[in-house]
Every structure is written in structure tokens, then in C-alpha cells.
Amino acid sequence: MPVESPLNVAVVGSGPSGFYAAGALLDTEDLDVRVDMFERLATPWGLVRAGVAPDHPKIKSVSAVYAKIAAQESFRFFGNVEVGKDVLREELTERYDAVIYAVGTPTDRKLGIPGEDLPGSVAAVDFVGWYNGHPDFADLTFDLDTERAVVIGAGNVALDVARILCSPVDRLARTDIADHALEALRTSRITEVLVVGRRGPAQAAFTTPELKELPEFTESGVDVDPEQVAEGPGDEELSRVAKRNLGVLREYAAGGLDLGQRHIKLRFLRSPIELRGDGHVQELVLGHNELRTDPEGWVSARDTGVREAVPTGLVLRAVGYRGLPLDGLPFDDRKGVIPNDRGRVEQSEREYVVGWIKRGPTGIIGTNKKDSVETVHRLLEDLADGSVRRHDRDHSFEVEPWLRQRQPNLVTESGWQLIDAAERAAGEPHGRPRVKFCRTDELLAVSRDQQSPG
Ligand code: NAP
Numbered sequence: 001m002p003v004e005s006p007l008n009v010a011v012v013g014s015g016p017s018g019f020y021a022a023g024a025l026l027d028t029e030d031l032d033v034r035v036d037m038f039e040r041l042a043t044p045w046g047l048v049r050a051g052v053a054p055d056h057p058k059i060k061s062v063s064a065v066y067a068k069i070a071a072q073e074s075f076r077f078f079g080n081v082e083v084g085k086d087v088l089r090e091e092l093t094e095r096y097d098a099v100i101y102a103v104g105t106p107t108d109r110k111l112g113i114p115g116e117d118l119p120g121s122v123a124a125v126d127f128v129g130w131y132n133g134h135p136d137f138a139d140l141t142f143d144l145d146t147e148r149a150v151v152i153g154a155g156n157v158a159l160d161v162a163r164i165l166c167s168p169v170d171r172l173a174r175t176d177i178a179d180h181a182l183e184a185l186r187t188s189r190i191t192e193v194l195v196v197g198r199r200g201p202a203q204a205a206f207t208t209p210e211l212k213e214l215p216e217f218t219e220s221g222v223d224v225d226p227e228q229v230a231e232g233p234g235d236e237e238l239s240r241v242a243k244r245n246l247g248v249l250r251e252y253a254a255g256g257l258d259l260g261q262r263h264i265k266l267r268f269l270r271s272p273i274e275l276r277g278d279g280h281v282q283e284l285v286l287g288h289n290e291l292r293t294d295p296e297g298w299v300s301a302r303d304t305g306v307r308e309a310v311p312t313g314l315v316l317r318a319v320g321y322r323g324l325p326l327d328g329l330p331f332d333d334r335k336g337v338i339p340n341d342r343g344r345v346e347q348s349e350r351e352y353v354v355g356w357i358k359r360g361p362t363g364i365i366g367t368n369k370k371d372s373v374e375t376v377h378r379l380l381e382d383l384a385d386g387s388v389r390r391h392d393r394d395h396s397f398e399v400e401p402w403l404r405q406r407q408p409n410l411v412t413e414s415g416w417q418l419i420d421a422a423e424r425a426a427g428e429p430h431g432r433p434r435v436k437f438c439r440t441d442e443l444l445a446v447s448r449d450q451q452s453p454g
Contacts, residue, residue: 005394006032006074007383010096012083014039015046016365017355018102019066020372026072028380034396036096037070038087039079041135042411042443043419044070046104048365050134053160054175055167055217057433062365070413078403079411080444084327086406089351095395098350098379098388100343102372105323105336105356111152115275116317119143120282124151124161124318131164133178133436135443143280144188146313150284152272153318154197154204159211161316162193162264166218176427176434191262194310196270198301200291201229201249204268207364208244214264221263226253228268270308271301275315284310321361335360343375350388352379415447422446 009025011018014037022035043049045063052059070077081087092099108123110116120143129137149165151158164172169186197204214222229249238246249266257263274285286308289301323338325331330346332339337360338353345351354372356362363371382388403410411419423434437443 004032004390006034006396007098007390008034008036008096008394008396009379010092010099011035011037011102012092012099013037013046013102013104013355014041014044014066014077014079015102015104015355015368016048016062016066017104017358017368017372018046018100019044019069020369021100021102021354021376022075023065023069024373024376025379026069026074028376031380034074034076036076036078036396036399038081038083038092039077040082042080042416042440042447044077044079044416046102050129050132052132052365053128053164054132054177055163055172056160057175059365060176060433070416075413076400077411077413077416078400079416079447080409080440081403081407087403089326089328093350095391095399096350097383097390098352100352100354100375100379101326101329101338101345101357102354103323103326103357105321105361107322107324108317109320109322109336111272111317111319113272113274115277115281118275118277118279118281120277120280120313121275121315121317124153124157124316125321127161127316128157131177131181133176133181133438135438135440138178138180138438142184143313144184144190147189148192148194148310148312149190149314149316150310150312151193151195151316151318153320154195154199154206154268155318155320156205156207156210157320158195158316158318159206159214161318162195163214163218165190165193166220166262166264168219171217171219174431176423176432176436178436178438180438190314191260192265193263194265194267194312196272196286197266197268198271198289199268199299201246201266201268202235202238202242203291203299204242204245206245208241208248211245211248218262218264221257221261222252222255223257223263223265224249224253225267226250229253269301271303272315273307276309281313281315282311284312284315286310321356323357323360342378343371344378344382409444409448411444411447418449419443419446 025033108125130140269289270286273287276283288304288306292302293299323336339346340353343352354375426435
């Protein structure tokens, strides 16, 4: 019997779901496996680096788990390689026994209302990328020369954005927030951040710790209308999270605000109807809603016809992320995901999905672990029952030279180690976890130090 070569798997995308898939493969007992991870950016960790808010270092500390996976001998990182551009999907399936897409949901959901594209109306996705130093967003500018910003959506991204806009800059200066964001926030005139949810407080998508930390993290007031969070019939049937959230909101409602205090104002049962302004957002029209419960128990918002105009120069749309199709793979346009059966892409032989592009943009980072393990189990089942056949030839030794031909500025794990060390060293004297390089050319220059000796 010939000795079987290791199972070669490509993981496309280096965020949490990609790393959990790599980890699950490398941890599989009695499986000789090699994982190559492809990343469009020069840096790994996806939303842990460029999505999680800089003032949430505990959440970011999960990157230590990914670093441990990356340190394994059977793992390789190939950064600054775009699948679909530098290399094609088919070229991966020719070289790897399986390809797992962990590409996330990189764009924003649209509101579909008049004025949405006016300057001053901003996707939270862009704003988050900007303050986190994601190279795609580093050159954006935001007009913070307004007293009130409005954040649309009642989810955790809305709270992240509101917190960053309301936090004292000196506090943010101890985090790994991008320097350009720190500079811009120093001159911000914003004193009120209005966060609006279209349904009621009991239907908000916030998680309780994120709601609870607002006053401490922002050193600002939190304004909640007591009437909107008053106890009512049906409270008993609410989910545990909804009950806890309501408890926190009621405390805020009881607390009141100091006059002139910078604050986050949380309002519910309000939908964005129109953004108005002469060349720039000047006003957001909100519609007042009431709640309707259908026979299945689903609670939805219904327009009462009442309108309210809110003066503002900055509207951030935090109504969820959305996936993009991958050339040649099926795509569910309604859900914004790649249709799959427990992670195996429909109508494809050796391609799999994990994370948000598999199930949609929901859950916290840890949710991705179970999700990636499910896909890896599915892949191993497919190998065992022969529905995925291994390649006869092992291409692993040819991969790096092939990639360097396509992308001379390839960033390998050792290149990333140089970036990581340089960023941490830059942060140290200032008591910051790191100072991020926010532009690809800077990142490549640092990563090259070691890659092309002499
Ligand atoms: P999300 O949790 O799905 O919240 C989206 C919000 O937008 C919901 O309140 C939703 O209301 C609202 N919305 C959707 N369409 C709307 C429209 N047309 N008009 C008005 N409102 C609309 O999404 P997210 O905040 O982007 O977060 C994505 C995921 O990342 C979530 O699972 C979140 O928990 C997670 N996350 C976690 C953290 C953390 O743990 N600290 C931080 C950031 C993000 P409906 O409910 O009525 O649809």
C-alpha cells in the first residue's frame, strides 16, 4: 500500500471562523492534515483585528488562540493574496483536497430610503473599518463637526459605534484604535449620539454586557425614555436576554441626565424614513412605529404614520452586514449567504463554507467555533464516504513559489510575525496594546524585512 500524502486543505479567510476550521482540522485525531490559509489582507484575524471595537481588548485576546494554531508546523499563512484575483477558485480546487471559504460578510445591508447615499450618511461597516485601521477604510473621512450623530439599528455594532463616538479620547488613546481615528475624534463636536431601534426594547439585538458597560466606558450619560421601558403585560414571556436588557434600560431610565452632559440616547419604535440635506445630511426623518405580533409570535414594527425630523450631520447605518457572491459559487441573494448543507457548498464537490458567509452575520465570536467544527465534520464524512476524492498528487511543495509568481508581495507567517512585533513595540511606550499600520504598503514594508534577506 502506498503511504497516503497528508490531506491538503485551503482555508480562504483568516477571521475567527477560518481559524476555528483550521484548528478543528489540525486537532483531528489520526488525520495527517496540512492547512494553508489565504488572506486578502496583509494581516490575519479578520474581525478580531478590524471589527471588534478597540476598547474591547478582552474580546480581542482570543487572537492568542489563533496565534497558537498558526504556530503549528502543518499550518501556513499566505497573506496579501486575493482569491478570485491573484489566484482563481479552480486553481485552489486543483491543488487542494478541500477548500473552505471563511470570507465573512464584508458589506452593509441597505436601508433603501431616499437620501441614504447623501454625504454624512455612513455605513457602520465603513466607520468600524476606519477606526480599526482596516486598510480599505483608512483614507475615509467622517464629518464629526455636528452636535448630534444618529445610529440606526439596535444591535451590538450600533452600540460599538455609539461608544466610540462618546468615549473620552484619552481613554481611547490607550487602545489599539487607528491613530487617524484618534486624531479625528479629538476635534469631534458630538455631544449626543441617538441610537434608534425600529422595534421595541424587548426586541433589541443588544447583548446585556454591551448595554451595561455604556456609562463606565463612555463616562457619559445614557438617556432612556421611561415610558418606552415601562413594565407591561407579557414581560414574563420574554427571553432571558430581553428581560436582562430591560432591567438595564429601566435603570438608565430611572437615572436621569445631568444638564449638558454628553450622552447616548436610546429610542425605540422608530424607523428611518428619509435623509434630507443640501449636499450633506442635515436631517433624518423618523417614523414612529407600533408593535404587531403575528400568530407565530413574531413581533414586527408597523408604521403609525407619525413623523419626527431629527437635525443631524452624521447618520451611521448599523442594520447588519451582508455577504457577497463568490465568482462561480451559488449565492442566496435574499439571505446573502452561500447555500450549503452543514457547510458543504451546494453543487460543488470539494468546497465548503464556515462563519457568516455560511449562516449569515449573527452570533458572537465563539459561535463560530461550533459552526466551523460542523463544517469540518461534514468534510471528514465526505472524505470517509468517498463523495470527496483526494487528489492523486501532493501539490503542497509547489504552492509557495506559485503564489510568489502571482503575488510577489506575499506575506507569510514570519512576515506577519514581524508586523505583529513592530506594532506591539510601537504601542509599548504609550501603554497601548499595539499601534496599527493602517496602509498595505506600510504593512508590506515591515513584513519584507525578513522575507528577502540581503
Ligand atoms: P444585528 O445584531 O443583526 O442588529 C441589526 C439591527 O438593525 C437590529 O436591531 C435590526 O432590527 C436593525 N435593522 C435591520 N434592518 C433595519 C432597517 N431596515 N431599519 C431599521 N433597523 C433595521 O447586527 P449587528 O449589530 O451588525 O451585529 C452583527 C453580529 O455581530 C451580531 O450577532 C452581534 O451580536 C455581533 N457583535 C457582537 C459584538 C460584541 O459581542 N461585543 C460587537 C459587535 C457585533 P430588527 O431586529 O427589527 O431586524
